[in-house]
Amino acid sequence: MITVLIVDDSELQIEFERALLEGQNLKVSVARNGEQCLVMARKVRPDVILMDIVMPGMDGIETLHALRHYEETRDIPIIMVTSQTELDYMEGAFVGGCNDYVTKPVVRTELLAKISSLTGLPMSGYQP
Amino acid sequence: MMVSSLGVPPLEQGVETRYVLPGDVVSASAPCRFVTVLGSCVAVCLYDSIAKIGGINHYLLPGAPLQQEGSPWRWSDASIQELMRQVVERGATARRLKAKVFGGAQISPRNVHCGFKIGERNIEQALALLDRHGVEIISRSIGGHAGRKIVFESHTGNAWVKHLRDQNA
Numbered sequence: 001m002i003t004v005l006i007v008d009d010s011e012l013q014i015e016f017e018r019a020l021l022e023g024q025n026l027k028v029s030v031a032r033n034g035e036q037c038l039v040m041a042r043k044v045r046p047d048v049i050l051m052d053i054v055m056p057g058m059d060g061i062e063t064l065h066a067l068r069h070y071e072e073t074r075d076i077p078i079i080m081v082t083s084q085t086e087l088d089y090m091e092g093a094f095v096g097g098c099n100d101y102v103t104k105p106v107v108r109t110e111l112l113a114k115i116s117s118l119t120g121l122p123m124s125g126y127q128p
Numbered sequence: 129m130m131v132s133s134l135g136v137p138p139l140e141q142g143v144e145t146r147y148v149l150p151g152d153v154v155s156a157s158a159p160c161r162f163v164t165v166l167g168s169c170v171a172v173c174l175y176d177s178i179a180k181i182g183g184i185n186h187y188l189l190p191g192a193p194l195q196q197e198g199s200p201w202r203w204s205d206a207s208i209q210e211l212m213r214q215v216v217e218r219g220a221t222a223r224r225l226k227a228k229v230f231g232g233a234q235i236s237p238r239n240v241h242c243g244f245k246i247g248e249r250n251i252e253q254a255l256a257l258l259d260r261h262g263v264e265i266i267s268r269s270i271g272g273h274a275g276r277k278i279v280f281e282s283h284t285g286n287a288w289v290k291h292l293r294d295q296n297a
Contacts, residue, residue, distance in 0.1 A: 068294070077236060084149050090165040094275030094292035099235040100167040102188075103150050107198040110188050116244035117168060118236050123244045 002119050003027040005046035007037040007063065008081070009055045013104075017050060017081070020108045024121070034058025038066055041073045047119045048077045050111075051098070053086050061093060068097040077118035081106060136161075136279050136288045143283075148186045151202040155183025155214040159283040165292070166231035166276045168247035170204070170254050173228040173278075174211055174263065175285035176220035182282035183218075185211045190249040204253035212261060222261075228287050229254050229268040230278050235294075247271065 004026050008014050018028050029044045031037040033055050041049065049067070053060035060080060067073040080093050080101040090101055100114050116123045139145065139161060148154055148164035148171070156162075162184045164171055175182035187207035193200065200206035216222055232251035251270045258265055267287070269276065275292035 087147055087149060087165060090275075091277050091290075091292055094165070094167065094235075095295050097294040098167075098275075101165075105198070107188075107202060109193065109197055110202065113189055113244045113246045114168065117234065117246040118243070120243040 001025060001027050002048070002115075002121050003029060003044060003046045004115065005029045005031060005037065005040055005044060005049045007031045007034070007049060007055075007060070008052040009033055010052070013052065013081075017106060017111075020106060020111055024112065026115075026121070034060070034063035034066070037063050038070075038073070041067060041076060042070075045072075046076060048079060048115055051078055051080050053080060053082050053089050053093070061089060061096060064093060064096045064098055079111075079114055079118070143281075148184055150186050150188050151199045151207075153183070153185040153201050153207055153210045153214060155181070155211070155218055156282040157181060157218045160281070162278075162280045162282065164278050166278060167233055167235060168231070168250060170229065170231040170247075170250040170270070171278055171280075172208055172211060172254055172258070173230070173280045173285075173287055174215050174220070174225045175228075175282070176215065176224045177226070177285060178224055179218075179220045180283055181215055181218045181220040182280070182285055183211050183215045184278075184280050184282070187250065189246070190253040204250060204257060208254070208257045208261075212263075225263050226266045226285070227258050227263045228280070229258070229265055229270055230276055230287075230289060232270045233272050233274055233276065235273050235275065 077099045143159040192205045232247040234247040277290040279288040
């Protein structure tokens with residue numbers, strides 16, 4: 001089973017993303033800040049991380065750099081979750097090693113397609 | 129028209145800069161410099177060199193949605209169609225339009241060989257749709273394993289690409 005780690009300080013956003021992932025045979029874990037994410041990433045070994053950018057303490061970009069620094073978390077695919085006003089962060093996020101990004105409000109098909117692309121999760125019912 | 133990985137020249141006076149967000153389709157009659165950042169998404173730039181009118185889109189998914197989910201311009205079909213509509217409405221001539229295509233990267237550290245292959249499919253859609261509309265593609269920077277920052281000038285048709293490579297790789 002594919003494991004997704006949601007990293008966000010907003011309970012509302014966590015629940016929104018969790019709902020988008022429902023029914024996909026995915027295991028969802030949650031970290032509420034960057035520091036927790038580093039611990040969870042080593043413990044859970046997620047197949048993909050959904051990373052908020054603006055968080056108190058260690059923000060999403062700093063957490064991305066830290067994940068890419070450590071050997072055991074270096075290869076985990078990371079999708080940044082950004083608001084439309086934070087797009088200027090994305091140039092640095094790609095240079096920092098993120099794999100892709102989605103903008104809020106996150107659209108279900110888009111999120112699943114990006115997860116599928118990075119993890120091999122089957123995408124049923126989508127034939128462009 | 130040119131594509132360069134070199135630095136973008138300083139902004140001329142009176143030229144506006146605008147960010148192109150995922151799901152946007154934008155065009156301009158007045159001088160404008162558009163900027164966007166792409167991973168697996170694709171941006172198509174259209175330009176009529178006689179009318180000096182251009183536009184750019186930024187779509188996220190290939191094809192068309194099965195059900196309404198956010199803006200239809202997040203999908204390739206509606207996005208490219210809307211881009212053509214906008215530039216023609218501003219005074220461009222459809223048969224004179226030339227295209228530049230960017231994006232569609234697959235940035236996967238685990239080298240996944242199955243799954244949706246979103247970047248690849250987004251590229252296929254751009255090439256197929258532009259061909260169907262009879263629009264010649266005069267340059268492209270597509271696929272690969274790095275994000276891209278794109279700058280496109282709607283009044284000159286010039287475009288610049290910066291590859292955003294993982295500095296840790």
